[in-house]
Amino acid sequence: MNFGSSNISIRIKFDSNKGSACFYTVLSESQLPESLQDVKVYIPYESAELCIAQIVQDIEVMKKKHLEMVQEMEENFQLTAQKTQKWLVQRVRSHYLNKLNTVRRMLDLYQERVEKNKADWEKKAAGLAEQNQQLLEERRAERRKNEEEALQWQREKSKMLELFSSRMDVLHCHQASTLQELQMARQEIGKVQEMMASQQQQEATEENENSDKENMAQQQTMTCSGSDQPLEGANARLEELKENLYQREREITELLKAERTPVPPVPQPPCSILLPAVIHKAHIVCCAVSETQRLLDQMIEDNRAALAEARDKLNHLQNEKQNRNDGEESRDQDGSNESSLTFLQETVREYEVCQIALDYIKSGESLATNDCEISELEDVLGQEAVQTPNKVKGVGQQLLLLQDQLKQEKDEKKKIIENYTSERAMRKKYYNMVEEMKGKIRVFCRIRPVNRSEVAQGGGVVVEKSDDHSVNVETPRGPREFQFDKVFSAESTQEDLFQDTNRLIQLVIDGYNVCIFAYGQTGSGKTFTMVGDKDQKNPGIMPRSFNAIFDLMRENSPRFDFKVSAYMLELYNDRLQDLLVSQAGEASAQTQAHGPARRVEIKRNRKGVVFAQGAETKEASSAQELYALFQQACASRHISATKMNVESSRSHLIVGIMVESKNLTNGSVSTGKLSLVDLAGSERAAKTGVKDHQLKEANSINKSLSALGDVISALSAELPHVPYRNSKLTQVMQDSLGGNAKTLMIVNVSPSECNLDETLTSLIYATRVKAITNNAQRNVDSKEIAQLKEVIMRLKSGQAVEDVDV
Numbered sequence: 001m002n003f004g005s006s007n008i009s010i011r012i013k014f015d016s017n018k019g020s021a022c023f024y025t026v027l028s029e030s031q032l033p034e035s036l037q038d039v040k041v042y043i044p045y046e047s048a049e050l051c052i053a054q055i056v057q058d059i060e061v062m063k064k065k066h067l068e069m070v071q072e073m074e075e076n077f078q079l080t081a082q083k084t085q086k087w088l089v090q091r092v093r094s095h096y097l098n099k100l101n102t103v104r105r106m107l108d109l110y111q112e113r114v115e116k117n118k119a120d121w122e123k124k125a126a127g128l129a130e131q132n133q134q135l136l137e138e139r140r141a142e143r144r145k146n147e148e149e150a151l152q153w154q155r156e157k158s159k160m161l162e163l164f165s166s167r168m169d170v171l172h173c174h175q176a177s178t179l180q181e182l183q184m185a186r187q188e189i190g191k192v193q194e195m196m197a198s199q200q201q202q203e204a205t206e207e208n209e210n211s212d213k214e215n216m217a218q219q220q221t222m223t224c225s226g227s228d229q230p231l232e233g234a235n236a237r238l239e240e241l242k243e244n245l246y247q248r249e250r251e252i253t254e255l256l257k258a259e260r261t262p263v264p265p266v267p268q269p270p271c272s273i274l275l276p277a278v279i280h281k282a283h284i285v286c287c288a289v290s291e292t293q294r295l296l297d298q299m300i301e302d303n304r305a306a307l308a309e310a311r312d313k314l315n316h317l318q319n320e321k322q323n324r325n326d327g328e329e330s331r332d333q334d335g336s337n338e339s340s341l342t343f344l345q346e347t348v349r350e351y352e353v354c355q356i357a358l359d360y361i362k363s364g365e366s367l368a369t370n371d372c373e374i375s376e377l378e379d380v381l382g383q384e385a386v387q388t389p390n391k392v393k394g395v396g397q398q399l400l401l402l403q404d405q406l407k408q409e410k411d412e413k414k415k416i417i418e419n420y421t422s423e424r425a426m427r428k429k430y431y432n433m434v435e436e437m438k439g440k441i442r443v444f445c446r447i448r449p450v451n452r453s454e455v456a457q458g459g460g461v462v463v464e465k466s467d468d469h470s471v472n473v474e475t476p477r478g479p480r481e482f483q484f485d486k487v488f489s490a491e492s493t494q495e496d497l498f499q500d501t502n503r504l505i506q507l508v509i510d511g512y513n514v515c516i517f518a519y520g521q522t523g524s525g526k527t528f529t530m531v532g533d534k535d536q537k538n539p540g541i542m543p544r545s546f547n548a549i550f551d552l553m554r555e556n557s558p559r560f561d562f563k564v565s566a567y568m569l570e571l572y573n574d575r576l577q578d579l580l581v582s583q584a585g586e587a588s589a590q591t592q593a594h595g596p597a598r599r600v601e602i603k604r605n606r607k608g609v610v611f612a613q614g615a616e617t618k619e620a621s622s623a624q625e626l627y628a629l630f631q632q633a634c635a636s637r638h639i640s641a642t643k644m645n646v647e648s649s650r651s652h653l654i655v656g657i658m659v660e661s662k663n664l665t666n667g668s669v670s671t672g673k674l675s676l677v678d679l680a681g682s683e684r685a686a687k688t689g690v691k692d693h694q695l696k697e698a699n700s701i702n703k704s705l706s707a708l709g710d711v712i713s714a715l716s717a718e719l720p721h722v723p724y725r726n727s728k729l730t731q732v733m734q735d736s737l738g739g740n741a742k743t744l745m746i747v748n749v750s751p752s753e754c755n756l757d758e759t760l761t762s763l764i765y766a767t768r769v770k771a772i773t774n775n776a777q778r779n780v781d782s783k784e785i786a787q788l789k790e791v792i793m794r795l796k797s798g799q800a801v802e803d804v805d806v
């Protein structure tokens with residue numbers, strides 16, 4: 001029978017006990033016992049009607065029961081499904097919690113290790129600081145010692161000068177006597193002149209007398225011949241005296257001149273210089289003044305005689321002593337003889353010294369030519385000093401000793417300075433390492449060579465590298481030093497610079513975000529540093545990084561699977577433009593689609609990593625492919641000539657390279673991003689000579705750089721609010737300045753005086769950047785998370801997803 005949608009078979013069974021009455025079932029055929037199947041019963045019509053009604057009623061009841069059963073089963077099924085789901089969720093959760101705990105433990109361990117390393121480094125730094133302090137102390141002590149020695153030298157010098165001035169006193173006495181003589185000579189000349197005058201007067205009187213002329217003339221002739229003789233004699237004497245007078249005057253003038261000549265300021269004249277100088281001067285005086293020569297001869301004679309006498313006495317005393325020793329005299333007498341023997345020895349020494357000095361003064365021979373004698377002289381002086389400590393010290397030996405000491409000091413000082421310099425360099429290196437570990441932004445400074453226009457302007461070089469970490473700037477107010485992580489001079493090559501940058505590329509492969517950007521005045525060499533020169537004979541950081549990325553990938557290829565993709569943008573007039581989409585292509589795409597222009601927007605993900613939404617991201621399988629993309633981007637970049645730079649970048653170039661690396665051992669996936677930024681140069685319109693649209697460009701550049709400056713100031717001063725949103729440039733660089741990235745800034749400067757103001761501004765700016773701390777973290781996902789992310793990606797893009805086994 002057909003009841004609604006269900007086919008129900010009815011079987012009616014005959015009951016022999018009840019006559020014609022019957023009963024039925026609604027079970028399917030297969031469920032009936034075979035004996036009851038296909039039983040056919042014939043009953044009267046009325047009974048059949050009743051029976052059918054009963055059957056229908058019963059079937060309704062059965063149907064209801066059946067529906068209830070189905071509902072119950074459905075409910076049961078749902079309950080079971082819920083339970084299973086809950087159980088599954090719990091299992092997944094506990095699985096991930098376990099993983100999270102493991103990661104946490106690993107992190108703790110890692111942090112512990114980092115902290116331990118940090119503590120070690122700090123300890124080392126402290127040790128070095130202590131060592132440095134010690135070295136400084138030693139240096140100070142050395143300086144004090146040197147000063148004391150210099151004083152000692154000064155005292156020795158004064159003693160020598162005293163000796164010299166006593167000699168000069170003798171000469172002065174002599175001068176005085178000479179002057180007296182001159183005075184007398186002058187008086188004599190006066191008398192002779194008077195005599196001559198009276199003679200002439202007498203002649204005139206006699207001329208007037210006429211009488212007795214002949215007689216008188218004869219008489220006069222006789223007188224005249226008699227007085228002519230004294231007159232001639234007087235004249236000759238006069239001439240002689242005059243000559244003498246002039247000679248003396250010349251001598252005196254020379255002596256006075258020599259006396260007035262200041263002693264040359266020799267700070268520490270050693271004996272070998274001082275002695276010859278004294279002897280030379282004395283010799284000059286002797287040659288110039290004959291009396292001095294005589295006096296010197298006299299002195300030499302006297303000294304020789306005294307020396308011979310002293311030697312005789314000494315010999316005599318020594319013989320006596322010898323005899324006494326043989327005869328064993330009393331002790332008292334021995335003592336007195338001993339002291340007189342010492343006294344005599346000293347006297348002999350003194351005379352010997354005097355003799356040597358006087359001989360040299362007389363001969364004028366240069367002491368410097370005869371080192372042996374100098375040492376002999378100094379030796380004598382030295383021995384004398386040992387024997388007579390309370391008398392004049394052995395100047396020679398003292399000087400020699402001091403000279404030696406000075407040399408040692410100088411050597412030691414040189415060594416200390418060398419140690420100090422290397423220690424300073426090491427300290428800076430460790431300090432920079434510690435700073436880097438703390439997350440501080442690293443800053444390099446590069447000084448470019450002087451260019452032609454600067455040479456034409458004629459300004460000198462005022463910016464110079466003083467060592468690997470310092471740059472010195474000569475300002476009108478005096479020199480100023482700036483410290484950086486590394487300083488590159490004009491001679492440094494692109495290779496040199498990249499050697500210190502290369503390390504950061506490895507970090508990108510490891511899954512870190514790295515940012516390298518160049519900052520500086522227009523024409524200071526930013527594009528040269530980041531991109532290289534036009535014909536790529538000196539490639540910059542960007543092309544070198546492309547090669548380095550693929551080289552590192554090749555090295556790690558047995559353990560990792562890599563994927564590289566890139567976007568390239570320029571920020572021109574505060575608008576982000578995609579350089580991988582040609583402007584013509586973009587325009588035609590817009591006209592076809594009649595849609596709005598594709599906008600590139602800067603967004604940040606949950607980890608704070610900046611990404612360019614809407615920018616074309618292209619994959620590259622080799623460095624060449626990546627470089628081709630880069631060239632395509634550079635071709636679209638806004639560049640034009642200004643007074644300061646024939647190829648001035650009028651926009652900020654931003655290149656982002658993403659490296660995804662999948663660990664083939666554990667399936668984890670890390671994603672590193674390398675941001676390379678060539679900023680447009682800060683410029684002054686007056687200097688660059690820009691007009692019209694270039695002026696607009698310049699304003700936009702300066703505005704964005706000023707916003708960057710504000711961000712840097714806020715970060716370095718650790719202000720609570722950092723104005724990232726003031727410019728697109730600061731938004732692009734948000735993760736690089738105070739964010740999740742390892743950042744390197746290269747400040748480019750001109751060495752020339754004509755750019756001094758801009759250079760100082762750039763260096764001050766860069767110094768502030770050094771104070772900013774980033775918090776770089778590795779972007780790595782476990783295998784499961786990476787898979788789930790992939791599923792989400794596929795689902796988002798409408799692709800089918802196969803079963804995911806987590």
Ligand SMILES: Nc1ncnc2c1ncn2[C@@H]1O[C@H](COP(=O)(O)OP(=O)(O)OP(=O)(O)O)[C@@H](O)[C@H]1O
Pocket residue numbers: 447448449451490520521522523524525526527528529533645647648649650679680681682748
């Ligand atoms: N270290 C260097 N060695 C040799 N030449 C250099 C160096 N640095 C810069 N130059 C040269 O100086 C000129 C200006 O350099 P560059 O274009 O890189 O400056 P810039 O800072 O990028 O300027 P702008 O901001 O205007 O773009 C170029 O001709 C470049 O080749």
